[in-house]
Amino acid sequence: MANEGVNHGRRRFLTATTAVVGGAGALVAAVPFIKSWLPSARAKTAGAPVQQDISKIDVGQMVITEWRGQPVWIVRRSPEQLAALASQDGRLRDPKSENEEQQPKFAQNPHRSIKPEWLVMVGVCTHLGCSPKFHGDIKPEPFDAEWKGGFFCPCHKSRFDMAGRVYQGVPAPTNLKVPPYYFTNADKTLVIGEVSGNPAEQGAA
Numbered sequence: 001m002a003n004e005g006v007n008h009g010r011r012r013f014l015t016a017t018t019a020v021v022g023g024a025g026a027l028v029a030a031v032p033f034i035k036s037w038l039p040s041a042r043a044k045t046a047g048a049p050v051q052q053d054i055s056k057i058d059v060g061q062m063v064i065t066e067w068r069g070q071p072v073w074i075v076r077r078s079p080e081q082l083a084a085l086a087s088q089d090g091r092l093r094d095p096k097s098e099n100e101e102q103q104p105k106f107a108q109n110p111h112r113s114i115k116p117e118w119l120v121m122v123g124v125c126t127h128l129g130c131s132p133k134f135h136g137d138i139k140p141e142p143f144d145a146e147w148k149g150g151f152f153c154p155c156h157k158s159r160f161d162m163a164g165r166v167y168q169g170v171p172a173p174t175n176l177k178v179p180p181y182y183f184t185n186a187d188k189t190l191v192i193g194e195v196s197g198n199p200a201e202q203g204a205a
Contacts, residue, residue, distance in 0.1 A: 049193030051184075054118070062134045064123065067192045071123035071131060072179060074190060081162045082116055084138055084148035091146075092165045094175055103178035104195060112163040112178055120181050120190065121164045127172040130155040136162075151176070 052065045054074060062075040089095040097108050106114050113119055123131050132151035141147040143157065150161040159167040164176035182196030183189070 047193070049191050052190045052192065053188065054190050055188040059117075060136055062136070065192065067122075067179060072192055073119070073121045073123045073134070075119040075121075075134070075136075075162075077111075077117050077119055077162060080138055081136065081149050082111060085110055085161065085163055088148055088161045088165070088167075091167055092161065093168050093173075095165060097163075097165065097175060099174055102175045104180050106195070107178040110163070112165070112175075114181075114183065115187075118183075118190075119163065120178060120192065122177040122179055124177070125153045125155070125158055125172055126166065126174045126176060127153070127156055127158050127170075132158065132160060132176075 047068060050065060050067050052063070052074060054063075054076070057063055057074065057076045059076050060078045060081070062073055065072050065074065094102075097103055097112055100108075103112055111119070125132050130153050132153040135141060135147065135152055136149050138149045139147065141152070143152055144159060144167075148161065150159060151164065152159050153172070156171045158170040158172035160172070160176050161167070164178070166172045166175050179192055180195045181190055181192045182194070184191055184196075
């Protein structure tokens with residue numbers, strides 16, 4: 001009888017130990033599977049806002065940064081480039097930027113930006129995804145005798161003005177896209193990928 005009591009106790013001990021070890025093994029095995037549900041660092045970075053120092057960009061100059069794997073153009077427009085925008089309205093497909101999918105609310109204005117001198121644009125042609133070239137000079141070009149500065153896509157001849165508005169009669173169907181962005185650090189830094197919490201800035205005209 002004593003041996004039977006000892007055996008029962010040993011069985012219970014062995015059963016409990018096996019269950020604990022088995023449970024721990026299952027938990028260790030489950031960790032890689034559960035981790036696979038979590039977004040990777042690359043996935044987090046892909047949609048995260050990016051910052052760009054704009055304090056050293058000269059008037060008339062363009063710099064290129066990247067957001068969500070796409071090039072983003074930042075152009076500091078000259079007074080002459082801004083003054084020429086209105087002269088192109090009659091040649092454009094959507095001069096008033098009425099396609100709301102192409103820009104945030106703050107960019108539904110003649111210069112399509114928060115601050116007139118700063119143009120912030122996704123540098124991808126709305127035709128087939130090529131990257132147009134920047135032509136900032138206000139002078140006739142072989143592709144447009146009335147050129148007033150802007151962007152020209154050599155792949156399929158689409159043209160956009162200095163606000164990224166598409167010309168009539170070209171393959172691109174819509175204006176270039178304006179990403180969400182705002183200024184910070186006394187306007188020396190551009191944050192691309194989200195809008196400011198300042199309502200006045202979001203609706204700037």
